[in-house]
Amino acid sequence: MLTLTDNATAIVATLVTRQSDTADAGLRIHSTEAETDAGARLAVHVVEHPEPLDQVVELSGARLFIDGPASAALDDKVLDAGVDDAGAVSFTVLPQVA
Numbered sequence: 001m002l003t004l005t006d007n008a009t010a011i012v013a014t015l016v017t018r019q020s021d022t023a024d025a026g027l028r029i030h031s032t033e034a035e036t037d038a039g040a041r042l043a044v045h046v047v048e049h050p051e052p053l054d055q056v057v058e059l060s061g062a063r064l065f066i067d068g069p070a071s072a073a074l075d076d077k078v079l080d081a082g083v084d085d086a087g088a089v090s091f092t093v094l095p096q097v098a
Helices: 006-019 068-074
Strands: 026-036 039-047 055-059 062-066 077-083 089-095
Touching: 006 026, 006 039, 006 062, 006 077, 006 089, 026 068, 039 068, 062 068, 068 077
Parallel strands: 026 062
Antiparallel strands: 026 039, 055 062, 077 089
């Protein structure tokens, strides 16, 4: 199952809180039509609620909604996040350490 670093947990919770007043809101990770040589291409958006088939991951106040293809691609990964000097958020997918 996907895990999050402390940074990612804090950033996801902050993004969702700032972009939605809905208690059920979360960050949705979904696959896109485009594939790369490295595998699935993913996109993220703050949404009011999960789609019916989304996997819901809740960690320390951070809610993630992950579609099926993204869930399969992220099953054994760690999501990290950072904010640059301009305030832009970036996400990085890392392998889990056994």
